Amino acid sequence: MxxxxxxxxxxxxxxxxxxxxxxxxxxxxxxxxxxxxxxxxxxxxxxxxxxxxxxxxxxxxxxxxxxxxxxxxxxxxxxxxxxxxxxxxxxxxxxxxxxxxxxxxxxxxPNALPDRCTGGLLGTHVIRTLADIDALRPQMTPGRRMLVVGGGYIGLEAAAVARKIGLDVVLVELNVRLLNRVACKPTADWFRALHRDHGVDIREGVGLDTLLGDGRIEAARLTDGTEIAVDIVIAGIGAxxxxxxxxxxxxxxxxxxxxxxxxxxxxxxxxxxxxxxxxxxxxxxxxxxxxxxxxxxxxxxxxxxLGGTEAYVPRPWFWSDQYDVKLQIAGLNAGFDDIVVRDGDGRSHWYYNGDRLLAVDAMNDPRAYMVGKRLIEAGRSPAKSAVADGATPIKSLM
The missing domain is CATH 3.50.50.60 (FAD/NAD(P)-binding domain)
Known part of the structure; x- marks a missing residue:
């Protein structure tokens, strides 16, 4: 060639x-x-x-x-x-x-907010490219008011950074709970508590109706009819x-x-x-x-x-940093029917379909993540009772 x-x-x-x-x-x-x-x-x-x-x-x-x-x-x-x-x-x-x-x-x-919501007002941002962040960074000053639309990982990460800088943050998620499409309820509950402890006003089952202002965003009307003062809006509604x-x-x-x-x-x-x-x-x-x-x-x-005949076999893993928490995810949780919660060095949630391990969410627990990742890649599934027993050494699950 x-x-x-x-x-x-x-x-x-x-x-x-x-x-x-x-x-x-x-x-x-x-x-x-x-x-x-x-x-x-x-x-x-x-x-x-x-x-x-x-x-x-x-x-x-x-x-x-x-x-x-x-x-x-x-x-x-x-x-x-x-x-x-x-x-x-x-x-x-x-x-x-x-x-x-x-x-x-x-x-x-990234998916943008529909025009009917933004009304052409300045102050709406997405998070994807260097140019996106260069446009957003000067707006992120202490005391300003941010609305985050979307309770997925991008929205939660944006909320965490904004709170660290000193902005007031409201996060709305139209679904019934945070992380509705990507994580189990125990993981969503854990991160909801984390963000509320850091002062984020989380509103679930509520979305953005329209933005209000004269040229720039001044307020937002939510789908429940409430209006809140807003200076910046982050759209974290997927890609x-x-x-x-x-x-x-x-x-x-x-x-x-x-x-x-x-x-x-x-x-x-x-x-x-x-x-x-x-x-x-x-x-x-x-x-x-x-x-x-x-x-x-x-x-x-x-x-x-270049002439190879190799089939791509994914070994999925992901991560998210929020405040002082590192979330590490191994595997794909599609099709899970049971969650096993383990309290060890940190917290981890183990996704099962029947007796088969599918995925692991590990919050500040790198050893649980590494063991879970190796188990999933090897096609092995530890007994749920052993996983749930925090006194059981994590390495013994191998």
Whole structure:
């Protein structure tokens, strides 16, 4: 292959070009990104970087010299506008470019509040890109009033940072409870108590109706009819896979860009990896939005583009930092029918389907997380009674 084009300069895109070179590809290699900035870490954006505890350059996954030394053409600030799968041509604002293989690593895009809610007022933010945080950070000053819309991990992390800075925070979640789609009730209860202990006004079963103000946000009317004074609004209402380019190119979509176990899309020579891609697991399909998935899947796809036949088998794990709590999650909890609570060094919640262990949420309990992760990867399930007994040494569960 004379030219491999990687479209998307996030974690997956950066991992793809690095792996391709590491695996011996010596042809032309281009990395196309919509943002005019080197590939960077996203998790610190809403934490250390927002707090001013991390310099911008420390966000970079690699310095520019790395790409120069490995002969990677960086085409940053140059979004791909169209993809012709027949002629294998990329179109962009400056013209076009042909390729032998293209890998889509377009990531995901945060869901915005509907226009009927915002009324075009200034002061609404999402948390995804460096530009998003650079726009938000000057607004985060002590004493200001923030409304967080959405009680998922992004919303909870934003609330934690805002309280640490000294803002007054109201968080609304339209579902019956926090973390309704992603975690069990005991985990939601644990984090609700944590945030209320830190002064967050949490309102569940309540959403945003409309924002009020003259040019800028001054107040918010909630779905229960109450009005609250507000200066800043954070939309933490999930994200969707960035598939516009793939859809226009006629690629098959299924909760993202549908790929087979090797990362191949429905068009020959076109691959996908990371947040934007859904892949087969068991009898269904899964799409994961996480740094570990972006890295692991990108490495497998890069090897397969160069002739490998490896099936991608995810080893899901996630994390979230809130106040002085590190939540670590191993596995996927879909299909659980029982929760086992363990009080050990910290608190952990173990998800079971019947007698089979599916996932673990560990709050300030890294040993429970590590043991749970190893058990899940090995396909082993400890007895629920042993897990529930905090006096049972965690390592004995292995």
């Amino acid at each position: 004379d030219h491999i084009a990687v479209i998307g300069a996030g974690q997956a895109g950066a991992t793809l070009v690095e792996t391709l070179r590491k695996r011996g590809y010596d042809g032309r290699l281009t990395l196309w990104g919509s943002e005019d900035v080197l590939p960077y870490q996203r998790p610190p954006l809403s934490k250390a970087y927002l707090l001013g505890e991390m310099e911008r350059t420390r966000l970079h996954l690699r310095p520019r010299t790395f790409y120069d030394d490995h002969d990677v053409e960086l085409r940053l600030g140059t979004p791909i506008t169209a993809l012709d799968t027949g002629t294998r041509t990329l179109m962009h604002r400056g013209g076009s470019d042909t390729f032998d293989a293209a890998i889509l690593a377009t990531g995901s895009t 969707h896979p960035e598939t516009a380019l793939a859809e226009a190119a006629g690629l098959t979509l299924d909760n993202g860009i549908a790929v087979d176990a090797r990362g191949r899309t429905s068009a020959p020579g076109i691959w996908a990896a990371g947040d934007c891609a859904s892949f087969p697991v068991g009898n269904g399909r899964v799409r994961l939005e996480s740094v570990p998935n972006a890295i692991d899947m990108a490495e497998v796809v890069a090897r397969n583009v």
